[in-house]
Amino acid sequence: MTSEDDDLLAELRRVVADADPVPASVLAAADAAIETRHLDALLVLLVADSTRAEHSGEFAAVRGAEADGDGRVLSYEGGDVRIDVVVHQEAATLKLVGQLEGTTNTEILLERADRDAERLAVDDLGRFLVAGVAPGPARLRCRTPAGGTVVTEWVTL
Amino acid sequence: MDAWQDVADEYLVKRIRAGERDAWQALIRRYSNRLWAVARGMRLRDDDAADAMQTTWLRLVEHLDDLRELDRVGSWLSTTMRRQCLDLLARRQRTVQRESFDEIADRDDPLDRHVLHSERDAALWRALRALGPRCGTLLRMLMADPPPSYANVAEVLDMPIGSVGPTRQRCLGKLREIMVAGPYPFDGVTPETA
Numbered sequence: 128m129t130s131e132d133d134d135l136l137a138e139l140r141r142v143v144a145d146a147d148p149v150p151a152s153v154l155a156a157a158d159a160a161i162e163t164r165h166l167d168a169l170l171v172l173l174v175a176d177s178t179r180a181e182h183s184g185e186f187a188a189v190r191g192a193e194a195d196g197d198g199r200v201l202s203y204e205g206g207d208v209r210i211d212v213v214v215h216q217e218a219a220t221l222k223l224v225g226q227l228e229g230t231t232n233t234e235i236l237l238e239r240a241d242r243d244a245e246r247l248a249v250d251d252l253g254r255f256l257v258a259g260v261a262p263g264p265a266r267l268r269c270r271t272p273a274g275g276t277v278v279t280e281w282v283t284l
Numbered sequence: 285m286d287a288w289q290d291v292a293d294e295y296l297v298k299r300i301r302a303g304e305r306d307a308w309q310a311l312i313r314r315y316s317n318r319l320w321a322v323a324r325g326m327r328l329r330d331d332d333a334a335d336a337m338q339t340t341w342l343r344l345v346e347h348l349d350d351l352r353e354l355d356r357v358g359s360w361l362s363t364t365m366r367r368q369c370l371d372l373l374a375r376r377q378r379t380v381q382r383e384s385f386d387e388i389a390d391r392d393d394p395l396d397r398h399v400l401h402s403e404r405d406a407a408l409w410r411a412l413r414a415l416g417p418r419c420g421t422l423l424r425m426l427m428a429d430p431p432p433s434y435a436n437v438a439e440v441l442d443m444p445i446g447s448v449g450p451t452r453q454r455c456l457g458k459l460r461e462i463m464v465a466g467p468y469p470f471d472g473v474t475p476e477t478a
Contacts, residue, residue: 135459139423143409146405150334176371280346281339
């Protein structure tokens, strides 16, 4: 490590701070993220995402299906709850088609980082549907059979 | 003044768990530069970089209570960010295979929206942008304030820790070559060398 290298890096640091600082809106959003904390919720983890950069075996087939326009498949699991969501791209917005298993709810909440949650009706078979969803971080929230809160891991839609 | 500046990560996370918003903001100040460096080094466009960063912070919030090695929260954040960025890139351009930093195409140039102080600054910025994603990410991470450990850089770039120092040197060398060559192919050619 030479001192010329250190000097150049210091110069670059200053240039980058001018040219490409972390936007204030991004910092404000990060600050607000702490308000999403749920101390008592059951977290259901994302167990499969057909568009993950890393994939193997089972996912290869799902990924192939998406290439045919069948959408991105997200699967969450935790406790006895399982939620599957297929995300379809529709111009600039997204359509979500979901299936809830392991708990009966008449509605499920679509929570967003930067806007109000949206209440989605769940039918007798556990299905839900929503269109016109903006891209960005999202999670789903519903209730366990015992009445507790279930939240899915955050995912960037 | 930042009262939390010298506080260890472990203590910071404990204060965040206890509900102290100040501690949360201190953690954001500590790691935002590094996370942004990862996204921009990997050439995510503005909205994708913002989404990847927001999901990374939200993930930390949801995992706050089951995080085990509290002193490694910086490493946890940057590897989560890297994962988010790779996933977004994979969705945007289905051709990017995992870990292939060298194949990420360049996107919009933030310089269009910012003004730099001098020609040299602008040239440095262009040279940095002209480097491949691997060099770009490595240098931008090392520039972040506070700087990450070489171990953390190695994790994000998926390279042995012993390669970080030599790669840093090589990338800065490449940057100097680009600076000498100038923005146009013949600018660096003097009558003597022509």
